Amino acid sequence: MHDRRLVTEGIRVSRIFPKNSRQIAAALGLGVVLFGGLITAGVTYYFTPKYTRVGYTPYQPVPYSHRIHAGQLGLDCTYCHTNVFESPHANLPSPNVCMNCHDPAKGNIKGDSPLLAPIRDAFKTGRPVDWVKVHKVPDFAYFNHQIHVNRGVSCVSCHGRVDQMVEVRHEQPLSMSWCLDCHRNPEPNLRPNELVTKLDWDSAKDWKVSPLTQNTDSQEAFARKMVKVSALHPPTNCTTCHR
Ligand code: HEC
Numbered sequence: 001m002h003d004r005r006l007v008t009e010g011i012r013v014s015r016i017f018p019k020n021s022r023q024i025a026a027a028l029g030l031g032v033v034l035f036g037g038l039i040t041a042g043v044t045y046y047f048t049p050k051y052t053r054v055g056y057t058p059y060q061p062v063p064y065s066h067r068i069h070a071g072q073l074g075l076d077c078t079y080c081h082t083n084v085f086e087s088p089h090a091n092l093p094s095p096n097v098c099m100n101c102h103d104p105a106k107g108n109i110k111g112d113s114p115l116l117a118p119i120r121d122a123f124k125t126g127r128p129v130d131w132v133k134v135h136k137v138p139d140f141a142y143f144n145h146q147i148h149v150n151r152g153v154s155c156v157s158c159h160g161r162v163d164q165m166v167e168v169r170h171e172q173p174l175s176m177s178w179c180l181d182c183h184r185n186p187e188p189n190l191r192p193n194e195l196v197t198k199l200d201w202d203s204a205k206d207w208k209v210s211p212l213t214q215n216t217d218s219q220e221a222f223a224r225k226m227v228k229v230s231a232l233h234p235p236t237n238c239t240t241c242h243r
């Protein structure tokens with residue numbers, strides 16, 4: 001009984017649709033699901049507020065201030081983030097870097113400050129300080145510091161005026177559209193590599209004709225020259241960042 005009905009239905013269907021209709025229907029169904037998924041991803045991508053992460057300022061175990069150390073004392077970023085020009089990841093300093101100044105046995109600046117107790121403990125025990133990460137791109141996206149800072153893109157383009165921050169604040173969205181905005185038009189963000197860690201450097205005010213600026217008389221002229229001479233061309237194809 002059951003079998004007969006199935007067979008007749010099969011025949012009826014096969015009259016209207018070609019023989020492989022089931023596969024076609026299945027393929028269509030899958031297509032609809034995939035297409036829907038793509039639309040959802042697209043809508044999420046374009047309509048998610050660009051600035052959701054901006055402003056994130058986690059509480060840190062030690063109230064370390066970039067404003068004091070990088071701003072007022074004028075320590076270069078690479079004094080602590082030593083790897084940023086040589087590695088995909090910018091490292092955080094180990095406690096012995098802080099102890100250059102804060103060790104009671106050495107510089108003894110605030111050597112007995114309770115605020116520095118976690119640093120002294122980490123120094124003694126060798127256990128790392130539990131700094132809370134501020135910036136993070138998802139694992140499915142690839143980012144690399146070395147490539148950017150050696151191409152004249154300053155920390156300030158992506159992290160803002162860290163030298164004025166008491167606590168590091170998430171300044172830029174680090175979203176895909178944000179990456180692509182610069183990749184499509186990097187020129188306004190280019191400067192001589194030697195000035196990459198000078199966050200207060202103002203290309204309009206401080207531009208001088210010098211060997212450093214390749215004897216160009218403006219930032220625009222410098223950027224045009226860099227793009228041409230070093231064939232600088234940030235890629236925008238998907239596999240650049242999704243490998
Ligand atoms: C004396 C050491 C020191 C110097 C100099 C220094 N930093 Fe830092 N930096 C730290 C420490 C410690 C942290 C981790 C604690 C925090 O986030 O405040 C940090 C965190 C950061 C972060 C956030 C990392 C994350 O979790 O996402 C950024 C961005 C950063 N520094 C940029 C800079 C820039 C740009 C400069 C130069 C203008 C600079 N730093 C100079 C010690 C330093």
Ligand code: HEC
Nearest residue numbers: 062063064068069093097098100101109110113115116119
């Ligand atoms: C080149 C020397 C130098 C280095 C290196 C250095 N500091 Fe400092 N630090 C100072 C000076 C100077 C002050 C300001 C002291 C004052 O206010 O009288 C200070 C102040 C501080 C304070 C405030 C202490 C208080 O009781 O007010 C903290 C916290 C601190 N530093 C953390 C760190 C950490 C964490 C590191 C390593 C990532 C570090 N410092 C590296 C020189 C340094």
Ligand code: HEC
Nearest residue numbers: 077081084089090135136137143148149153154155158174
């Ligand atoms: C083109 C944009 C860009 C530039 C330029 C840039 N950063 Fe970053 N930075 C990022 C991104 C994106 C992350 C998050 C990386 C991740 O999750 O892997 C980050 C993370 C960091 C971190 C946390 C550790 C890490 O690698 O995840 C530190 C510290 C840091 N940056 C310091 C610096 C300093 C210092 C400079 C300048 C010498 C600089 N950055 C230049 C985009 C940039």
Ligand code: HEC
Nearest residue numbers: 142143147151157174179182186189231232233234240241
């Ligand atoms: C302010 C400008 C700027 C921003 C923002 C920026 N980039 Fe770039 N990016 C560049 C420049 C300039 C290059 C170097 C291009 C070259 O050498 O031809 C580059 C190169 C790269 C490369 C290397 C490509 C290759 O294989 O040669 C990767 C990967 C990359 N960027 C990823 C990212 C990601 C991911 C983000 C966002 C989190 C980002 N970038 C944000 C300017 C930027």
Ligand code: HEC
Nearest residue numbers: 041044045137138141175176179180183236237238240241
């Ligand atoms: C310059 C680097 C870069 C390029 C090129 C790039 N992406 Fe992305 N993409 C990212 C980053 C960074 C994120 C993570 C964004 C975030 O955390 O908000 C991302 C996220 C995504 C997501 C997740 C959706 C979302 O909003 O989080 C999808 C899907 C995606 N990318 C697809 C693509 C496709 C397709 C292409 C090629 C047309 C492409 N990407 C090219 C950097 C890039």
